[in-house]
Amino acid sequence: MIHFRIPDRKNNALCLRPPAFFLSVLFAVCLAGCGQKTESLTASDSTGKAELVTTGTGAADDPMEWSGMYFDTMISIRLYGDRAAEWMQGCADYCSSMENTLSAEKETSELYRVNHRTKQTVTVSDDLAECIEEGLKYSEMSDGAFDITILPVKDLWDFEENSHEGTVPDDADIQEQLKKVDYTKVHLNGNELSFDSPDTMIDLGGIAKGYISGKLKEYLTGEGCRSALINLGGNVRAIGTKPDGSEWTVGIQTPFDDRGTVLTTLSTSDDSVISSGIYERYFESNGKIYHHIIDPRTGYPAETDLNQVTVVGEDDAAGDALATIGIVLGENGMKKFLKAHNLTSSETVLFTDQDNSYAWYPSDPAASQGVKSQSKEIQDSESQNTEIQSIEIQGTEIQGTEIQSMESQSTEGNE
Numbered sequence: 001m002i003h004f005r006i007p008d009r010k011n012n013a014l015c016l017r018p019p020a021f022f023l024s025v026l027f028a029v030c031l032a033g034c035g036q037k038t039e040s041l042t043a044s045d046s047t048g049k050a051e052l053v054t055t056g057t058g059a060a061d062d063p064m065e066w067s068g069m070y071f072d073t074m075i076s077i078r079l080y081g082d083r084a085a086e087w088m089q090g091c092a093d094y095c096s097s098m099e100n101t102l103s104a105e106k107e108t109s110e111l112y113r114v115n116h117r118t119k120q121t122v123t124v125s126d127d128l129a130e131c132i133e134e135g136l137k138y139s140e141m142s143d144g145a146f147d148i149t150i151l152p153v154k155d156l157w158d159f160e161e162n163s164h165e166g167t168v169p170d171d172a173d174i175q176e177q178l179k180k181v182d183y184t185k186v187h188l189n190g191n192e193l194s195f196d197s198p199d200t201m202i203d204l205g206g207i208a209k210g211y212i213s214g215k216l217k218e219y220l221t222g223e224g225c226r227s228a229l230i231n232l233g234g235n236v237r238a239i240g241t242k243p244d245g246s247e248w249t250v251g252i253q254t255p256f257d258d259r260g261t262v263l264t265t266l267s268t269s270d271d272s273v274i275s276s277g278i279y280e281r282y283f284e285s286n287g288k289i290y291h292h293i294i295d296p297r298t299g300y301p302a303e304t305d306l307n308q309v310t311v312v313g314e315d316d317a318a319g320d321a322l323a324t325i326g327i328v329l330g331e332n333g334m335k336k337f338l339k340a341h342n343l344t345s346s347e348t349v350l351f352t353d354q355d356n357s358y359a360w361y362p363s364d365p366a367a368s369q370g371v372k373s374q375s376k377e378i379q380d381s382e383s384q385n386t387e388i389q390s391i392e393i394q395g396t397e398i399q400g401t402e403i404q405s406m407e408s409q410s411t412e413g414n415e
């Protein structure tokens with residue numbers, strides 16, 4: 001397995017010191033949560049609707065915000081527009097419904113029922129069919145480095161978020177379960193899903209959040225929303241620009257550092273920014289880390305030279321699958337993969353290696369024309385680290401920054 005290495009700080013990461021950062025966040029939360037504008041749209045979920053307590057009105061100077069726990073992760077949405085409340089309810093209901101559709105863990109979900117089927121051909125909903133179709137596409141493209149039938153092996157491992165405790169399963173069990181992992185045994189024809197083996201089970205954890213954020217984007221843009229920021233457990237989707245026409249600033253979490261410590265930031269509109277990393281769901285045993293992205297060839301956490309892969313592009317589901325694939329293939333393997341599949345013009349990838357030094361591929365989006373994103377690094381010239389105060393002094397830079405981490409999100413203030 002990978003040797004555990006706490007990255008040193010000599011690299012070029014932009015570090016926001018946690019205490020100041022969290023103070024700033026607390027301040028922002030208090031501003032939003034203690035005011036008069038809190039509105040409860042739905043008191044409970046007994047109606048089947050998502051429980052929704054929002055702040056703000058959706059006006060340019062008062063965005064509507066909502067956050068909730070779905071898919072075992074914190075999600076948050078910020079919306080602008082006259083119909084923000086209606087759109088927010090639509091987004092929340094969709095998230096709630098997708099948890100009951102795409103989750104392999106939740107016993108009431110559609111996917112759970114599919115995995116515990118008695119017949120090998122089942123009819124599935126449009127969303128489940130579409131998400132499986134996307135998952136199979138990337139399973140095939142990556143020749144199984146991404147494999148949506150990883151569930152039997154994944155279930156042996158225990159990667160609680162941030163508990164960092166777990167035990168390595170018996171190798172014999174891993175080998176036994178690994179026999180059940182094979183995406184070629186899954187066939188989708190329209191909404192009809194069939195399996196060659198009763199042992200095959202599907203897990204969409206590597207692609208579901210991207211799929212959902214893509215659908216939320218379709219819904220919101222279809223409704224006429226021109227300004228929104230969606231954060232599904234660190235997977236960020238920007239819709240349009242901020243109301244003043246400026247781009248959103250998205251911060252990338254520094255792996256293995258305190259939450260909210262920013263590695264680098266980029267400015268974007270109408271892109272998704274999706275990361276996979278080995279630093280949120282992992283445990284350490286005998287000096288090695290065991291993380292939650294499994295190499296389907298071995299049944300063990302992928303041996304990777306990367307702490308994190310971030311994919312910036314227009315297709316959210318693609319970004320989610322590709323970020324996971326990047327961890328499995330490693331930097332060189334992933335570059336070859338992107339070239340082989342002609343993805344270098346549609347996706348821009350940030351590779352963060354084991355020292356947390358990072359590089360954009362094919363090129364820094366700030367330097368390339370035609371890519372909407374621009375990297376904006378704000379560095380202290382003496383220490384190469386910038387503290388939150390420095391950024392705040394720089395005014396608008398930090399406003400609206402989404403600190404992107406694997407399973408968390410933190411929002412810096414209102415727009």
Ligand code: ADP
Binds near residue numbers: 145407
């Ligand atoms: P996260 O969901 O933590 O943001 P990822 O998108 O990389 O990160 O997804 C990791 C999840 O994907 C795992 O928790 C597991 O459910 C699933 N998974 C793990 N390894 C693979 C793999 N090789 N192929 C497809 N899915 C995987």
Ligand code: MG
Binds near residue numbers: 205
């Ligand atoms: Mg993924």
